[in-house]
Amino acid sequence: MSRSLRLPDTLSRWPYPRRINPAYEEVSAESAAWLRSFHAFSAEKQVAFDKCKFGLLASLTYPDVDKDHLRAACDLMNVFFVFDEQTDIADTARTRELADIVIDAVRHPERPRPEGEPVVGEITRQ
Numbered sequence: 001m002s003r004s005l006r007l008p009d010t011l012s013r014w015p016y017p018r019r020i021n022p023a024y025e026e027v028s029a030e031s032a033a034w035l036r037s038f039h040a041f042s043a044e045k046q047v048a049f050d051k052c053k054f055g056l057l058a059s060l061t062y063p064d065v066d067k068d069h070l071r072a073a074c075d076l077m078n079v080f081f082v083f084d085e086q087t088d089i090a091d092t093a094r095t096r097e098l099a100d101i102v103i104d105a106v107r108h109p110e111r112p113r114p115e116g117e118p119v120v121g122e123i124t125r126q
Helices: 024-036 043-052 054-061 067-088 092-107 120-125
Strands: none
Touching (some): 024 043, 024 054, 043 067, 054 067, 067 120
Protein backbone atom coordinates (compact mmCIF):
# COMPACT_ATOMS: atom_id res chain seq x y z
CA MET A 1 0.00 0.00 0.00
CA SER A 2 1.49 3.32 -0.97
CA ARG A 3 0.83 6.52 0.88
CA SER A 4 1.27 10.05 -0.25
CA LEU A 5 1.42 13.27 1.64
CA ARG A 6 0.25 16.49 0.04
CA LEU A 7 1.55 19.74 1.45
CA PRO A 8 -0.59 22.80 0.77
CA ASP A 9 0.87 25.75 -1.12
CA THR A 10 0.85 28.12 1.84
CA LEU A 11 2.14 31.02 -0.23
CA SER A 12 -0.54 30.90 -2.92
CA ARG A 13 -2.77 33.31 -0.99
CA TRP A 14 -0.09 35.14 0.95
CA PRO A 15 -1.46 38.69 1.35
CA TYR A 16 1.83 40.54 1.75
CA PRO A 17 4.20 41.63 -1.01
CA ARG A 18 7.66 40.07 -1.05
CA ARG A 19 10.20 42.74 -0.20
CA ILE A 20 13.95 42.38 -0.12
CA ASN A 21 16.59 44.74 1.14
CA PRO A 22 18.16 46.56 -1.84
CA ALA A 23 21.65 45.93 -0.38
CA TYR A 24 21.08 42.15 -0.32
CA GLU A 25 23.61 41.04 -2.90
CA GLU A 26 26.46 43.25 -1.73
CA VAL A 27 26.00 42.76 2.01
CA SER A 28 25.22 39.06 1.81
CA ALA A 29 28.36 38.44 -0.24
CA GLU A 30 30.49 40.39 2.23
CA SER A 31 29.08 38.47 5.18
CA ALA A 32 29.54 35.09 3.49
CA ALA A 33 33.15 35.96 2.58
CA TRP A 34 33.80 37.03 6.17
CA LEU A 35 32.52 33.70 7.46
CA ARG A 36 34.53 31.72 4.87
CA SER A 37 37.69 33.45 6.15
CA PHE A 38 37.40 31.44 9.38
CA HIS A 39 37.55 28.06 7.58
CA ALA A 40 34.93 26.82 10.03
CA PHE A 41 33.68 24.01 7.76
CA SER A 42 34.94 21.10 5.76
CA ALA A 43 34.69 21.55 1.98
CA GLU A 44 31.44 19.56 1.97
CA LYS A 45 29.89 21.64 4.77
CA GLN A 46 31.02 24.85 3.06
CA VAL A 47 29.06 23.84 -0.04
CA ALA A 48 26.01 23.24 2.17
CA PHE A 49 26.50 26.63 3.81
CA ASP A 50 26.74 28.38 0.45
CA LYS A 51 23.44 26.81 -0.66
CA CYS A 52 21.57 28.03 2.43
CA LYS A 53 21.60 31.72 1.50
CA PHE A 54 21.29 33.07 5.02
CA GLY A 55 21.85 36.57 3.68
CA LEU A 56 18.70 36.19 1.61
CA LEU A 57 16.76 35.24 4.73
CA ALA A 58 18.10 38.28 6.58
CA SER A 59 17.37 40.54 3.60
CA LEU A 60 13.79 39.34 3.36
CA THR A 61 13.34 39.66 7.11
CA TYR A 62 14.77 43.19 7.24
CA PRO A 63 13.93 44.83 3.91
CA ASP A 64 14.15 48.41 5.21
CA VAL A 65 17.30 48.53 7.35
CA ASP A 66 20.52 50.24 6.28
CA LYS A 67 23.61 48.32 5.17
CA ASP A 68 25.20 48.22 8.64
CA HIS A 69 22.11 46.74 10.24
CA LEU A 70 21.65 44.28 7.40
CA ARG A 71 25.28 43.20 7.78
CA ALA A 72 24.69 42.54 11.48
CA ALA A 73 21.62 40.46 10.61
CA CYS A 74 23.52 38.47 7.96
CA ASP A 75 26.43 37.86 10.31
CA LEU A 76 24.09 36.73 13.07
CA MET A 77 22.38 34.26 10.74
CA ASN A 78 25.85 32.90 9.91
CA VAL A 79 26.72 32.57 13.60
CA PHE A 80 23.51 30.61 14.12
CA PHE A 81 24.50 28.23 11.31
CA VAL A 82 28.00 27.67 12.72
CA PHE A 83 26.59 27.03 16.18
CA ASP A 84 23.96 24.68 14.75
CA GLU A 85 26.53 22.72 12.77
CA GLN A 86 28.78 22.32 15.81
CA THR A 87 25.97 21.30 18.14
CA ASP A 88 24.37 18.85 15.70
CA ILE A 89 27.18 16.40 16.47
CA ALA A 90 27.68 17.33 20.12
CA ASP A 91 26.39 15.74 23.27
CA THR A 92 24.65 17.80 25.96
CA ALA A 93 27.84 18.73 27.82
CA ARG A 94 29.61 19.86 24.64
CA THR A 95 26.55 21.83 23.53
CA ARG A 96 26.49 23.62 26.89
CA GLU A 97 30.22 24.39 26.53
CA LEU A 98 29.67 25.87 23.06
CA ALA A 99 26.71 27.91 24.30
CA ASP A 100 28.85 29.27 27.15
CA ILE A 101 31.57 30.25 24.67
CA VAL A 102 29.05 32.12 22.50
CA ILE A 103 27.51 33.89 25.49
CA ASP A 104 30.93 34.90 26.79
CA ALA A 105 31.93 36.27 23.37
CA VAL A 106 28.73 38.35 23.19
CA ARG A 107 29.21 39.70 26.71
CA HIS A 108 32.93 40.42 26.35
CA PRO A 109 33.75 41.32 22.72
CA GLU A 110 36.78 43.34 23.84
CA ARG A 111 38.54 40.21 25.17
CA PRO A 112 40.66 38.08 22.86
CA ARG A 113 39.37 34.52 22.66
CA PRO A 114 41.44 31.79 24.33
CA GLU A 115 43.95 29.82 22.28
CA GLY A 116 42.49 26.56 20.98
CA GLU A 117 38.87 27.56 21.55
CA PRO A 118 36.32 26.43 18.94
CA VAL A 119 36.08 28.95 16.11
CA VAL A 120 32.49 29.87 16.99
CA GLY A 121 33.92 31.96 19.85
CA GLU A 122 35.91 34.27 17.58
CA ILE A 123 33.16 34.38 14.97
CA THR A 124 30.70 35.50 17.63
CA ARG A 125 33.14 37.96 19.18
CA GLN A 126 33.63 39.71 15.88
